[in-house]
Amino acid sequence: MTATIVVLTEESLNEVDITNLRYLIQDNPARFEVLVPADTGRNLLVDVLDNLSLLQFAEAFRDLTGGKPTKDQETKAAEVQLSESLALLASSGLEAGGSVTGEDPVQAVVAAAKATNAQQVVVITTPHAVEDTFRTDWANEAQERLGVPVLHLYSGSGFIGGS
Template sequence: MEGPDAERVLALHEGEHLLYRVLVPADTKRSVLTEVVDRLSLAHWREAVEAVREGGRRDADTARAEASTVLDTTVAALRALGRDADGVITDDDPVPALEAAVQQHGAREVVVVTRPHAVEETFHRDWASRAREVLGVPVLHTYAGTGQVG
């Protein structure tokens, strides 16, 4: 999450002093079919071809490094806007870590910012939809870089 996304998230509770806890899934496993369909649904032809070429191979260290970069960027963006923020990298399925964080910190709301995942979202298997089922607090899902709500 970079500047504009951070600003949109912070605008939800303007004037309040809150701690923002950022959770980024490692995403070491992914389905080639799901990745290709997601890319095609967004008309990202080149990325779809690259997903086929990679064949679902994803080095766990590379995935964790990418997650670390996302985490660092997001926390820095929130802090640059004057907010308290910290975060962690979770397992591939972030819902258990999200559930624990909500309980531990007494969160009253969760904001999930992801890139679009057409297949998972259509069948409500994306992690924002699954989080809505178990958390007991409102879950807002937005798409990075767009301001669109999922």
């Protein structure tokens, strides 16, 4: 039987992420349902605090002065990230499908997990100091709403988030 794993990511998957997903399934057949939010619902103040806590001063300054992208720009960026992620999964020999989500990424994960009868959810994000500390990150929110395991990985690393 092929297991379904829902993957929520805020950016394109990379080689390390694929290695982590492959390690997760071992030799068991699995299908990945990749979700990329068009609108992450990020808060400007939280983004600045996250960047400052990670000593990313240039990013914090850009957050403050750069302005917010339009809805159309966010959707196009998410479509590119999804396409890149699906192409990388396919080139790695992993079966995958996916979609761009709307304003509530966690609700999209819950709906996808229920619709596909997913055995697990994997949330792949960059570190978010504020959300991770106060357990308000997507993985913790999804864990509260679902009856399946939710794994939180930091993109491009083997580090497990605080969920």
